[in-house]
Amino acid sequence: MLLAPQIKNLDRELARFHGRLKTAAVFVALLATALLARAFYLQVMQHDYYIQRAESNRISLVPAAPNRGLILDRNERILAENYSAYTLELARAQTRDLEATLALVGQLIEITPGQLRRFRRLLAESHEFETVPLKSKLADEEVAILAANRYRLPGVEVKARLFRNYQAGPGMAHVVGFIGRINDGDLKRLRAGGREQNYKGSVHIGKTGLEQSYETLLHGRTGFDQMETDASGRAVRMLSRIPPVPGKDLRLYLDAELQAVAEHAFGDYLGGLVALDPNTGGVLALVSKPGFDPNLFVDGIDPETWKSLNESPERPMVNRVLRGIYPPGSTIKPLMALAGLELGLRKPADSIVDPGYFTLPNSSHQFRDWKRGGHGVVDLQRSIAQSCDTYYYKLAVDMGIDRMHDYLAQFGLGEKSGIDLEGESSGLLPSRDWKQRRFKQTWYPGETVIAGIGQGYHLTTPLQLATATAMLANGGKRIEPRLVQAVRDPLNHIWQPQPAVVHRQVAIDPENLGVVRAGMMDVMRPGGTAAAAAAGAPYTIAGKTGTAQVVGIKQGARYDEGRLARQHRDHALFIAYAPAENPTIAIAVMVENGGHGSSVAAPVARAVFDYYLTGKRPGNMKREAGNAAE
Amino acid sequence: MPQSRHWIVRRLSHLDGILLALVLLLLGISLAVVASASGQSPARISGHLVNMGLALSVMVVMANVPPHLLSKVGPPLYVAGVVLLIGVALFGEIRNGSRRWLNLGVMAFQPSELLKLALPLMLAWYFQRNEAVLRAKHFLVGGALLLVPFLLVLRQPDLGTALMLGASGFYLLFFAGLPWKAMFGGAALGAASLPVVWGLLHDYQQRRVLTLLDPTSDPLGDGYHIIQSTIAIGSGGLFGKGWTQGTQNQLDFIPERTTDFIFAVFGEEFGYIGAILLVGLYLAIVARGLTIAARAPTQFGRLMAATLSLNLFTYVFVNMGMVSGILPVVGVPLPLMSYGGTALITLLLGMGILMSVATHRQLNKT
Numbered sequence: 001m002l003l004a005p006q007i008k009n010l011d012r013e014l015a016r017f018h019g020r021l022k023t024a025a026v027f028v029a030l031l032a033t034a035l036l037a038r039a040f041y042l043q044v045m046q047h048d049y050y051i052q053r054a055e056s057n058r059i060s061l062v063p064a065a066p067n068r069g070l071i072l073d074r075n076e077r078i079l080a081e082n083y084s085a086y087t088l089e090l091a092r093a094q095t096r097d098l099e100a101t102l103a104l105v106g107q108l109i110e111i112t113p114g115q116l117r118r119f120r121r122l123l124a125e126s127h128e129f130e131t132v133p134l135k136s137k138l139a140d141e142e143v144a145i146l147a148a149n150r151y152r153l154p155g156v157e158v159k160a161r162l163f164r165n166y167q168a169g170p171g172m173a174h175v176v177g178f179i180g181r182i183n184d185g186d187l188k189r190l191r192a193g194g195r196e197q198n199y200k201g202s203v204h205i206g207k208t209g210l211e212q213s214y215e216t217l218l219h220g221r222t223g224f225d226q227m228e229t230d231a232s233g234r235a236v237r238m239l240s241r242i243p244p245v246p247g248k249d250l251r252l253y254l255d256a257e258l259q260a261v262a263e264h265a266f267g268d269y270l271g272g273l274v275a276l277d278p279n280t281g282g283v284l285a286l287v288s289k290p291g292f293d294p295n296l297f298v299d300g301i302d303p304e305t306w307k308s309l310n311e312s313p314e315r316p317m318v319n320r321v322l323r324g325i326y327p328p329g330s331t332i333k334p335l336m337a338l339a340g341l342e343l344g345l346r347k348p349a350d351s352i353v354d355p356g357y358f359t360l361p362n363s364s365h366q367f368r369d370w371k372r373g374g375h376g377v378v379d380l381q382r383s384i385a386q387s388c389d390t391y392y393y394k395l396a397v398d399m400g401i402d403r404m405h406d407y408l409a410q411f412g413l414g415e416k417s418g419i420d421l422e423g424e425s426s427g428l429l430p431s432r433d434w435k436q437r438r439f440k441q442t443w444y445p446g447e448t449v450i451a452g453i454g455q456g457y458h459l460t461t462p463l464q465l466a467t468a469t470a471m472l473a474n475g476g477k478r479i480e481p482r483l484v485q486a487v488r489d490p491l492n493h494i495w496q497p498q499p500a501v502v503h504r505q506v507a508i509d510p511e512n513l514g515v516v517r518a519g520m521m522d523v524m525r526p527g528g529t530a531a532a533a534a535a536g537a538p539y540t541i542a543g544k545t546g547t548a549q550v551v552g553i554k555q556g557a558r559y560d561e562g563r564l565a566r567q568h569r570d571h572a573l574f575i576a577y578a579p580a581e582n583p584t585i586a587i588a589v590m591v592e593n594g595g596h597g598s599s600v601a602a603p604v605a606r607a608v609f610d611y612y613l614t615g616k617r618p619g620n621m622k623r624e625a626g627n628a629a630e
Numbered sequence: 631m632p633q634s635r636h637w638i639v640r641r642l643s644h645l646d647g648i649l650l651a652l653v654l655l656l657l658g659i660s661l662a663v664v665a666s667a668s669g670q671s672p673a674r675i676s677g678h679l680v681n682m683g684l685a686l687s688v689m690v691v692m693a694n695v696p697p698h699l700l701s702k703v704g705p706p707l708y709v710a711g712v713v714l715l716i717g718v719a720l721f722g723e724i725r726n727g728s729r730r731w732l733n734l735g736v737m738a739f740q741p742s743e744l745l746k747l748a749l750p751l752m753l754a755w756y757f758q759r760n761e762a763v764l765r766a767k768h769f770l771v772g773g774a775l776l777l778v779p780f781l782l783v784l785r786q787p788d789l790g791t792a793l794m795l796g797a798s799g800f801y802l803l804f805f806a807g808l809p810w811k812a813m814f815g816g817a818a819l820g821a822a823s824l825p826v827v828w829g830l831l832h833d834y835q836q837r838r839v840l841t842l843l844d845p846t847s848d849p850l851g852d853g854y855h856i857i858q859s860t861i862a863i864g865s866g867g868l869f870g871k872g873w874t875q876g877t878q879n880q881l882d883f884i885p886e887r888t889t890d891f892i893f894a895v896f897g898e899e900f901g902y903i904g905a906i907l908l909v910g911l912y913l914a915i916v917a918r919g920l921t922i923a924a925r926a927p928t929q930f931g932r933l934m935a936a937t938l939s940l941n942l943f944t945y946v947f948v949n950m951g952m953v954s955g956i957l958p959v960v961g962v963p964l965p966l967m968s969y970g971g972t973a974l975i976t977l978l979l980g981m982g983i984l985m986s987v988a989t990h991r992q993l994n995k996t
Contacts, residue, residue: 006762006763007762009762009763009764010761010762013761013762013764013807013929016807017805017807017932017936018924020804020805020807020936021805021920021923021924021936024801024804024805024920024936024939024940025916025917025920027940028913028916028940028943029913031943031947032909032912032913032943032947034947034951034956035905035909035946035947035950035951035954036905036906036909038951038954038955038956039863039897039902039905039906039954040902042860042863042864042897042954042955043863043864043866043867043868043897043901043902043905044867044868044902046864047864047865047867047868049864050860050861050863050864050865051864051865051867053861053864053865054861054862054864054865054877054878054883055877057858057861057877057878057881057883058877058878058881058883228877228881229881230881230882230883231858231881231882231883232882236881
C-alpha cells in the first residue's frame with residue numbers, strides 16, 4: 001500500500017512525465033522540420049544544380065578513334081593496312097603492386113625480356129594515368145587465361161586495338177615509314193597545331209615516311225560517343241554518337257613489284273635508287289638499302305633492338321635517297337655540257353685534243369683524266385659518251401663557278417626536290433658566295449676545275465640526280481617528285497588524283513638538248529662507258545655513269561679498286577632515262593662502295609628499265625607467292 | 631480473455647494495429663527501395679524478406695512478454711553487457727582500428743549493441759523501483775549507470791554508438807524527470823569541455839567532422855560519400871526520377887546504398903514528396919509511441935515506450951542528417967529502411983516492447 005505523500009508524488013511525477021512527453025514531441029517536430037527543410041533546400045531550391053551534377057557524373061565523352069587510311073601501290077597492292085588484335089595493357093594507377101602484377105602475368109603467359117624492356121621504357125615515358133602495353137597480338141588462349149585470372153590482376157586490361165601491318169617488308173620501310181606511339185614531342189606538336197582534340201582516342205601517329213608526311217589525311221577525324229558510365233568509369237550504354245571519319249587511303253605512283261625488282265638488282269650491295277616518271281614526277285620506285293622491319297616500331301620498339309638498328313654501321317634507318325649526300329661525279333657532265341651550249345661557251349662541234357690532263361695557266365698542277373693518256377680528239381657528244389674529264393675541266397674554267405652554280409641550280413641541285421616525304425637534304429651546290437659565307441674564304445680557280453666533273457664541294461642526293469635526269473628527259477620541266485598519286489575517301493570510294501606541282505620550265509634550245517641526249521645515248525652504245533649494261537635492250541637508254549669518291553687519292557697516286565677494302569671503294573653512280581626517244585622513266589642509282597658506275601650501278605638501272613618497260617624480271621628472281629595485287 | 635480462442639490469435643492480439651500498419655508500410659517501402667538499390671538482385675531481396683520475417687517474429691514474441699517480466703531482465707542484462715564491454719576493452723579484437731568486437735569462437739559479437747537495449751531497461755527498472763520517492767541522488771545513480779557503458783564504448787573508440795547510447799540513456803533520465811537545471815548545467819559543462827573532447831577524438835573522427843563542414847575538401851575520400859548522396863537527393867527534385875530510374879543509384883555513385891545511404895536512393899527516386907511521406911511515417915510511429923507512453927499504466931512502461939520512440943527518431947534524424955549532409959558520417963542505419971538483419975531485429979524488438987506496453991494494460995505488482 002502506498003502512503004499518501006507518495007501518492008501525491010506519484011501524481012506530480014505523472015504530470016511532469018506528460019509535460020516531458022510534450023517537450024519531446026516539440027523536439028521531434030523541430031528535428032523533422034530541419035530534415036525536411038534540408039531536403040527542400042536540396043531537392044527544390046538546388047535541384048537544377050544537383051541534376052546537372054548528376055548528369056555530368058553519368059555522362060562521359062568517349063573518343064572513337066578513326067580507322068587509319070590504307071597505303072596502296074599503283075596497282076592497289078596493300079603496303080600498310082590495319083588489323084584488330086588484343087593487347088595486354090597495364091594501368092599503373094590501378095595496380096596495387098606493379099612488380100608483383102608483372103611477375104604474376106609472367107607466370108600466366110609468356111612475356112619475353114624484350115617485351116619487358118620495352119614495357120619499362122614506355123612506362124618511364126608515360127603518365128601515371130595512361131595504360132601501357134605489355135604484350136600485343138595476344139593469342140586467343142592468352143586472352144582466355146588473362147580473362148579467367150582477371151580478379152587477381154587489378155589494373156591489367158585486355159583491349160582490342162587496331163594495329164598497323166606493313167606486309168610489304170623492309171624494302172618498303174623508307175617509303176611507307178611507320179607509325180609509333182604518340183610521345184611527348186608529338187603531343188607538343190599536336191597541341192601547337194591545335195590538333196590535340198583530334199587525337200583524344202588515338203594511340204599512334206605517323207613517325208616517318210608517308211605515314212608521317214600524310215599523317216593528317218591518313219588519321220581521319222576522331223568521333224565521340226556520349227556514354228553513360230557508372231561510378232567506376234565503365235560504359236553502360238551509348239546515348240549518342242558523332243561517328244569518326246576514317247582516314248583517307250593513299251594510292252602511290254610506286255609499283256611494289258618494280259621496287260622489289262630494284263631491290264633485288266642491288267644484290268649484296270647497299271645503296272639507293274629512285275625512279276621517276278619524268279612526265280608526272282611520280283616516284284615509281286624508291287629503294288634505300290638496307291631497309292628495316294617497320295612493324296618493330298608500331299607498338300614501341302624495345303631498347304636493344306633500337307640500339308642495334310641505330311648503331312649499325314650499315315645505317316639502315318637512314319634513307320639514302322633523301323638524306324644520303326654524295327659528290328655527283330661524272331653524272332653532272334650532261335648538265336655541264338648543256339650549260340656550255342646554252343651559255344654559248346661551246347658549239348656541239350667544238351672539240352679539244354685531250355692529253356689526259358689539264359693544267360691551269362701559270363700552274364704545274366695536273367688535273368688528270370680518269371683515262372691515262374687521254375681520249376684524243378673529243379667533241380661535246382663524245383665527251384659525254386666517254387666521260388672525258390679534261391673536256392669539263394676546261395669548260396668549267398671557261399664558265400666560272402658562279403655561272404655554273406646558277407645554271408645547275410635551275411635543275412634542282414642544291415635545293416630540296418619537294419618530294420612528299422619529310423627529312424630531305426638539300427645537298428650542296430657550291431658558289432663563290434657560299435664559300436665566303438661558309439668558310440670566309442675566297443674561291444680558288446682549282447676548285448672550279450674539279451667542280452666541272454662533279455667533285456670538290458658538290459654534294460647531291462640520289463633524288464636530286466633523278467629530278468635533274470627527269471628534266472633532261474622531259475625537256476626542262478621541273479616537277480616535284482610525288483609518291484602519292486591519288487587519295488581516296490573510304491566513304492565514297494572515289495579516288496581523287498593529286499595534281500602535279502610544276503616548279504618551273506627551264507627554257508632550253510631543243511637542238512642543244514638533242515646533242516646532250518645524243519651523248520647520253522652514246523654512253524649506252526658500244527664505245528660508251530656503260531655500253532655493256534644496255535646490251536640487248538629492246539629500247540634505247542640514255543644514261544651517264546659517275547663515281548663518288550670515298551677516300552681522296554693523292555696527287556700522282558692511282559686508284560686501284562682491287563687493293564682497296566670494300567668500305568673504302570668509291571660509290572658507283574648512274575643516271576638514265578628510257579626509252580630515249582619518248583622517256584617514261586628516269587632513274588638515279590647509287591651503289592655504295594660499288595666502284596665505277598658502269599659495272600655495278602648501270603645494271604641495276606637496266607633491271608628496273610626491263611621490268612618497267614617490258615615486264616621482264618631478272619632471271620634469278622622468283623615471283624614471290626601472294627605478291628601480286630591482281 | 632476467453633480460453634477458447636486459438637493461442638496464435640491470442641499472441642497476435644498483443645500487437646498494436648496502428649504501429650503494425652506503420653511498420654509494415656515502411657517495410658514495404660524498404661523492400662522496394664532495396665530492390666532498386668541492389669539492381670533487383672534476387673539474393674538481396676530474398677535476404678531482406680528473411681530478415682523481415684525474423685524481425686517480425688521477434689516483434690510478436692516481445693509483444694507478448696509482459697512489461698513486469700521484461701523489467702526484471704534489465705539489471706542482469708545491464709551487468710552482463712558492462713562485463714562484456716570490459717572484456718572487450720581487455721581482450722577485444724581490433725577491426726578497422728578500434729576494439730569493438732568480442733570473439734566468442736562461433737561468432738564475433740559487439741557488446742555495445744546489447745547495451746543499446748540493456749541500458750534503457752536497466753534505467754527504467756531503476757526508476758520504476760524508486761517511483762514516487764525520487765530524489766536528486768536517484769538521478770546521480772542513473773547518470774552513473776549511463777556513464778559507465780558510455781565511456782567504455784567511447785574509448786573503443788566508437789563515437790557513433792557511444793552517442794546513440796548516451797542519447798537513449800539521456801532520454802530515459804529526461805522522461806524520468808531529470809530537473810531542467812541539471813540539464814542546462816550539464817549542457818553548459820559539455821559546451822565548456824568541447825575543446826577537451828575535440829582533443830580526445832581520434833584523427834579519423836576529427837576528419838569526419840571537418841569533412842562535414844566542407845565535404846569538397848576531400849572529394850575522393852571521406853567527402854565522396856556525402857557529395858554523391860547529396861547529389862542523388864538534390865537531383866531527385868520534387869517528384870523524384872522514379873523507381874529504379876535514379877542514375878546516381880543505378881550507376882553505383884551512391885556508396886552503401888542498400889544500407890546506411892538508402893535514403894539517398896529513396897530521395898533520388900521519390901523526390902521531395904517521397905521525403906515528406908517518409909518523414910511523416912516516422913513521425914506517425916513516434917506519435918503512436920508517445921501516445922502509448924502517455925497511456926501506459928506503469929512507470930517502467932511509460933519510460934520504455936517514450937524512450938524507444940524518441941530513440942527511433944534519433945536514428946532517423948542522424949541517418950537522414952548524415953546522408954543529406956548536415957551531420958557527420960556515422961555508421962547508423964535508417965530504421966526500418968536499411969538492409970541488415972541485426973539492426974532490423976533490434977528495432978522490431980523495440981516495437982514489440984512498445985506493443986507489449988500498449989496491450990498489457992493491467993497494473994502488475996512490482
